[in-house]
Amino acid sequence: MSKNISLKMSLQVPLLPAMFLSLVLVVLALAGVTHAQHRATAVDFSASLGNLLPCLTRPANSSHIFYGVMFDAGSTGTRIHVYTFIQKNPEELPVLDNEVFHSIKPGLSAYADMPEMGGYTVSELLKVAKNTVPRLEWKRTPLVLKATAGLRLLPPEKAKALLEEVQDVFDESPFYVPDDSVSIMNGTSEGILAWVTVNFLTGHLHAESGKTVGILDLGGGSTQITFLPKSKKTIQSSPADYIARFDLFNSTYELYTHSYLGYGLMAARLAALGALGAEGLEWRVFRSSCLPKKFxxxxxxxxxxYKVSGIVDGYAGYKLCYQEMLKVVKGVIHQPYELKDTSIFYAFSYYYDRAVDAGLIDGTQGGTLEVRDFKKSAKEVCNKMSKYRSVSPFLCMDMTYITCLLKDGFGFKENTVLQLTKKVNNVETSWALGATFNHFHNLKIH
Known part of the structure; x- marks a missing residue:
């Protein structure tokens, strides 16, 4: 069954700053949607922002500034976003004035057997919030953590123990802790939110041409693809739970979207090495032709x-590495009926990071690539591993996996354009901003 999301909207919203509220409308509708939920979700706005947060006695001229703290608990690291918003008039939409960002490694999932240490890392990051948000605003500032693929991959009891530790840290903090402030976010919401964010920020949701851009997100534990199909056959030939339908700006969007848990970059390394679920990690060595021979x-x-190494007496290089990676994605990644040559996709996270490591794009500005550029770079990196070993001994494996995922996994054409970026209009493409707004609005979700 497809996911039906109905958003009641009658506003004629300009691109900035009203884009943030539009993100909220979608995010909040998505917040409770999972593959098992198929009923329409109606969203009813019944209160203004100023009346939702805990009431404190405050100077009138300071009521225009408020804050939000969002933790992104990913598989390879935990990040804190501290947002500063300005609302000049209760009848106007807030503007994002500033973002303070900090991250630490490893992610919460690394503390699966030491949940108290996971809680400690969150408490350390909370210092960033205390140093950013004025003390008088602490009790009015929502504090939220959303975990992603790292915790989804853990046994439920271990994930629960980690979340409980975080909840204890939050409850002991001086900030405002909303209901459901610590939770695991489903991958579908990640993909859809990223699509709406990027298309709103780039103005595509308002464009008369009706053209939109797709999004590709490659994390450590999972990967997402989301785009607006141009052909009904794409929708008809796709698994039912790969299609999400919702109304926005008097238009109905039917997106192709899916999150592949266990196919993020780090999880793919494990699969290629044959280390998934393996025992005897203290003595076993996992080898790959994607790694330098003497590594x-x-x-x-x-x-x-895990103990990992190259194959000392064997062969290494792009062709052998590609065969290893093909085994990871073949028969698992669904290929949509259409991925037009003219489609533009925005690619984030490890797509961006590895393109920087390989010298394909500038680390600050990002850049535009075609799928064939990843393939060409993967060949160079794999056939000259010694040259790139100082960058990362895994660079050949990672670039080859990305190439295989795009071509043989999703089925992209070699000339598909990829826009590698971290920000659009100086706004992070992360879901974190929209999730922050989730806790600023009193919504009735049915």
Whole structure:
């Protein structure tokens, strides 16, 4: 069954700053949607922002500034976003004035057997919020943590223990802790929110041409693809739970979207090495032709440490590495009926990071690439591993996986354009901003 999301909207909203409220409308509608939920979600706005947060006695001229703290608990790190908003008039929409960002590694999932340490890392990051938000505003500032693929991959009891530790840290903090302030966000919401964010920020949701851009997100534990199909056959030929339908700006959007848990970059390394679910990690060595022949080291992910190495007496290089990666994605990643040559996709996270490592784009400005550029770079990196070993001994494996995922996984054409970026109009493409607004509005979700 497809996911039906109905958003009641009658506002004629300009691009800035009203884009933030539009994100809220979608995010809040998505917040409770999972693959098992198929009923329409109606969103009813019944209060203004100023009346929702805890009431404090405050000078009149300071009521225009408010704050929000959002934790992104990913598989490879935990990040804190501290947002400062300005609302000049209760009848106007707020403007994002500033963002303070900080991150630490590893992610919460690395503390699966030491949940108290996971809680400690969050408490350390909370110092950033205390140093950013004025003391008088602490009790009015919502504090929220959303975990993603790292915790989704853990056994439920271990994920629960980590979340409980975080909840204890939050409850002991001086900030405002809303209901459901600590939770695991489903991958579908990640993908849809990123699509709406980017298309809103780039103005595509208002464009008369009706053209939109797709999004690709590659995390450590999962990867997402979301785009607006141009052909009904794409919708008809796709699994039912890959389609999400919602109304926005008097238009109905039917998106192709899916999150592949276990196919993020780090999880793909494990799969290629044959280390998924393996035992005897203290003595076993996992080898790959994607690694330099003389390379041998310990590598940690998800709270476990693996001994990995190249194949000393074997062959290495792009062709052999590609065969290893093909086994990871073949028969698992669904290929949509259409991925037009003219479609433009925005690619984030490890797509961006590895393109920087390989010298394909500028680390500050980002850039535009075609799928074939990843393939060309993967060949160069894999056939000259010694040259790139100082950057990362895993660069050949990672670039080859990205190439394989795009071509043989999703089925992109080699000339599909990818826009590699971290921000659009100086706004993070992360879901974190929209999730922050989630806790600023008193919504009735049915």
């Amino acid at each position: 041998k080291d310990d590598w940690s992910f998800g709270g476990l440490t």
